[in-house]
Amino acid sequence: MSLKIGLVAGEPSGDLIGARVLAGLKRLSPALEAQGIGGPALQAEGMDIWHPMHALTVFGYVDALKRLPTLLRTHQDVKQRWLGEAPDLFLGIDAPDFNLRLEARLKASGTPTVHLVGPSIWAWRYERIHFIKQAVTRILVVFPFEEAIYQNEGIPVTYVGHPLADEIPLVPDLQAARQRLKLDENSRVIAILPGSRASEIKVLAPRFLATAERLFKKDPNLTFLVPMVNESRRQQFDAIAREFNLPSLRVLTQSDLLGQAARPIAWDALEACDVALVASGTATLETALFKKPMVISYYLPLLMRKMMTWKSKQARPYLDWVGLPNILAKDFIVPELLQDEATPEKLTDAVWRLLVDERKQASIAESFLEIHHTLKRDTATIAAQAILNVANGY
Incomplete structure (x- = not known):
């Protein structure tokens, strides 16, 4: 069975994690195709790169404000493409400000959404967990203590370990x-x-x-x-x-x-x-x-x-x-x-x-x-x- 997934990774760490997960997906489903936003590691795994990951790389609020027009154009482009031709699943890797909004819209349209690498709600702005619940079908967390946080809020969660440790x-x-x-x-x-x-x-x-x-x-x-x-x-x-x-x-x-x-x-x-x-x-x-x-x-x-x-x-x-x-x-x-x-x-x-x-x-x-x-x-x-x-x- 051929699967098509949408994928967004916005930073070098997300690109590396995404490439390893995409390789794992292809081992289980060789005909799988991925398209979206990523970097050289994901491209090397055969992903169709619509926009390079540096289109999303920002540092803090000031940088985000400066780059807001580019971020909005990129967000609108991928959203419209996937709303027009829905993937079988969307995978957002980190980049929570960009991905969670996209995931919420795609999930509302009927596309299952998975988010890998939970936002650091345990350090800043715990209230974001309510939007996460709305946006994701399942969240994959990389630290063991995070699993109970999402379980307590009724959010489907899987602790997957950290890919760097492998x-x-x-x-x-x-x-x-x-x-x-x-x-x-x-x-x-x-x-x-x-x-x-x-x-x-x-x-x-x-x-x-x-x-x-x-x-x-x-x-x-x-x-x-x-x-x-x-x-x-x-x-x-x-x-x-x-x-x-x-x-x-x-x-x-x-x-x-x-x-x-x-x-x-x-x-x-x-x-x-x-x-x-x-x-x-x-x-x-x-x-x-x-x-x-x-x-x-x-x-x-x-x-x-x-x-x-x-x-x-x-x-x-x-x-x-x-x-x-x-x-x-x-x-x-x-x-x-x-x-x-x-x-x-x-x-x-x-x-x-x-x-x-x-x-x-x-x-x-x-x-x-x-x-x-x-x-x-x-x-x-x-x-x-x-x-x-x-x-x-x-």
């Missing part, structure tokens, strides 16, 4: 990663991940580079690895980095690892490093799965903070933690330095303490291994089966 090895190979990157196996290496969006790099890169400069003064033998999601972000970062004195800084893009296009360059940087300085987000989970100690940081400009507080009616998240590894552990396993705490001085102290404390490194790695086992569930197969069950009316 892709990242339980035991990282530091030596192999350093050989691929042509690094000294005995050197001390710090990975710096300031985010994948232009606005994140603009705000976080100067703070992270100032931190690296201070660390370099403590130990001139340190090597700094900075993976960039594409060449545009690399050029943006390089322009900022020229203001700093860091001779051992290496900025990496996918082209630095020829023949390994399926593996994100950030993974090699994380596997090769001793400690990481990471912007809050999915990268913190990747760092944890590579069992690396990290300092989690983030900074939002004042206007964006005020807009978030206004829209959410919250001054801070519901939880005590921001970083995903700490949320999963329900403890401050690794430091979080956010907003006014995210100064180069404090970041330097936090990174240095982790770098020189081998006992702490081992304790963190043990905690992260427990998290990895919890999240490792053969996500692609479980998610694919749940999606096909919805498509077939089960």
